[in-house]
Amino acid sequence: MSTYPLTLDTDARILEEFKRGSRERAATAFVRRNQRFVYSVALRQLNSPEDAQDASQEVFIRALQSIDGFKGESALQTWLYRITINVCSNMRRKKKLQSWFRIGNHEDEREVAGSHVSPEQHVLNLDFHSRLATFLEALPEKQRETFCLRYFDELSYEEISDMVGTSVGALKANYHHAVKKLAVMIKDTDLYDQWREDHG
Amino acid sequence: MDEQELRDDLRIIESAFDRTAYQASIDRATRTLSVDVLARMQQRRRFPAWKVLAAALPVAAAVVVLIAPWTSTPPSVQTTPSPSVASATVPDAPAISSIPSVSTTPGASVRKAARNTPRASAAVTDEQLLSEMYGEQFVNGLSASIQEDQPTMFELTSQDLRLLSMSVNNEDAF
Structure with a gap:
C-alpha cells in the first residue's frame, strides 16, 4: 500500500499526486508553490500588475493542461519559466498590435515629458514597482533578468543556468555588472541620501 | 569586482529595494491566484472552445445574412434577350401515328x-x-x-x- 503524502511541498510529491488522481489538490499545491515566482517574472516582463495577473493565470492553465506530458527532464520551475516567457512575449506582441491601432493615446508619455521635475525626482514619486522598473529598464536584458532571478527570486546560478541556457560563469559576470550599475544609479538619486540619513 | 565591493553595492540596492517588501507585495498580488486559476480551468472545461464556437456560429450566420444584401454586388444585366412568346417552343403533341395501337x-x-x-x-x-x-x-x-x-x-x-x-x-x- 502506497503512503499518502500529507504535505505537497516538493515537485516530486505534487507530480505524484497528479498521477494518483487528486488533480485539484495537486493543482492547488502546484499553483501556490510557484505563484510568487511566475507572477514575479511576469511582472518584470510586462510592467503591469493587471497584465501580470492575466499572464500568471494563463501560465498555470497551460501548465496544468500539459502537466501529464511533463517528463521531468528539467525542474518544474524551469519548465514554468519557459512557459511564462512565452506567454508574456505573446501578450506583449498582442499589446503592441493593439497600441498600434490606438494612435495618439500617449497620455502617460505626455505627462512625464510635460512635467518640470527632474528624472530623479520623478523616480522618487513613483511607487516601488514603477521605481524598480525604471532602474531595471536601464540595464541590458540579460543583466536585468539574471539580477532579478538571483536577487528577488533567490535562485542559484545553476538553476538560472538551466532556465536561460547561459553558463554559470557568464551569469556571474552579468549579475556583478548589474549590481554595480544599479548601485551607481541609486547613488545618483535622493533615495540614497535619505537612506544614509535614516541609517546614520 | 571583489566580493567586498559587491556586498557594498548590494547593501545600497537593498536600501532602495527591500527584498522582503518586494516579496510581500508579490504575495499580496497572488493571494487569490490558485482559486482564480482553478475557476478559469473549470470554466474552460464547461465552455470549451468548440462549444463557444458552436454557439457563435448561428449569430455569425445571422450577421452574414443581414449584411450580405448590402455588401453583395448587384447581379449583372443579362444581355441575352428573353425568348419571345412567338418563338417559345411548345412541345408538339404526339402524332396520331405515335399513339400505341x-x-x-x-x-x-x-x-x-x-x-x-x-x-x-x-x-x-x-x-x-x-x-x-x-x-x-x-x-x-x-x-x-x-x-x-x-x-x-x-x-x-x-x-x-x-x-x-x-x-x-x-x-x-x-
Missing part, C-alpha cells in the same frame, strides 16, 4: 393502353373506348345527336326520373 380485346389491356396514351389523343381514345364498351351504333347516335343539337338519351324525362326513384327505393321493381 389499342387492342380490340376489351378488358385490362384496353384500360392499360388508355392510361398510357398521351392526353392529346384522349378524344380518340374515349371514342374508341365508348365504341368498345357500348357498340359502334351507340357512338354514332351520340355524335349525331350532339351535332343536331337534339336531346340525347342522357337528358332524362320525367318518366325516367320516376323509374330511377323507383329503382332506388325498390331494386326489385325491375
Whole structure:
C-alpha cells in the first residue's frame, strides 16, 4: 500500500499526486508553490500588475493542461519559466498590435515629458514597482533578468543556468555588472541620501 | 569586482529595494491566484472552445445574412434577350401515328393502353373506348345527336326520373 503524502511541498510529491488522481489538490499545491515566482517574472516582463495577473493565470492553465506530458527532464520551475516567457512575449506582441491601432493615446508619455521635475525626482514619486522598473529598464536584458532571478527570486546560478541556457560563469559576470550599475544609479538619486540619513 | 565591493553595492540596492517588501507585495498580488486559476480551468472545461464556437456560429450566420444584401454586388444585366412568346417552343403533341395501337380485346389491356396514351389523343381514345364498351351504333347516335343539337338519351324525362326513384327505393321493381 502506497503512503499518502500529507504535505505537497516538493515537485516530486505534487507530480505524484497528479498521477494518483487528486488533480485539484495537486493543482492547488502546484499553483501556490510557484505563484510568487511566475507572477514575479511576469511582472518584470510586462510592467503591469493587471497584465501580470492575466499572464500568471494563463501560465498555470497551460501548465496544468500539459502537466501529464511533463517528463521531468528539467525542474518544474524551469519548465514554468519557459512557459511564462512565452506567454508574456505573446501578450506583449498582442499589446503592441493593439497600441498600434490606438494612435495618439500617449497620455502617460505626455505627462512625464510635460512635467518640470527632474528624472530623479520623478523616480522618487513613483511607487516601488514603477521605481524598480525604471532602474531595471536601464540595464541590458540579460543583466536585468539574471539580477532579478538571483536577487528577488533567490535562485542559484545553476538553476538560472538551466532556465536561460547561459553558463554559470557568464551569469556571474552579468549579475556583478548589474549590481554595480544599479548601485551607481541609486547613488545618483535622493533615495540614497535619505537612506544614509535614516541609517546614520 | 571583489566580493567586498559587491556586498557594498548590494547593501545600497537593498536600501532602495527591500527584498522582503518586494516579496510581500508579490504575495499580496497572488493571494487569490490558485482559486482564480482553478475557476478559469473549470470554466474552460464547461465552455470549451468548440462549444463557444458552436454557439457563435448561428449569430455569425445571422450577421452574414443581414449584411450580405448590402455588401453583395448587384447581379449583372443579362444581355441575352428573353425568348419571345412567338418563338417559345411548345412541345408538339404526339402524332396520331405515335399513339400505341389499342387492342380490340376489351378488358385490362384496353384500360392499360388508355392510361398510357398521351392526353392529346384522349378524344380518340374515349371514342374508341365508348365504341368498345357500348357498340359502334351507340357512338354514332351520340355524335349525331350532339351535332343536331337534339336531346340525347342522357337528358332524362320525367318518366325516367320516376323509374330511377323507383329503382332506388325498390331494386326489385325491375
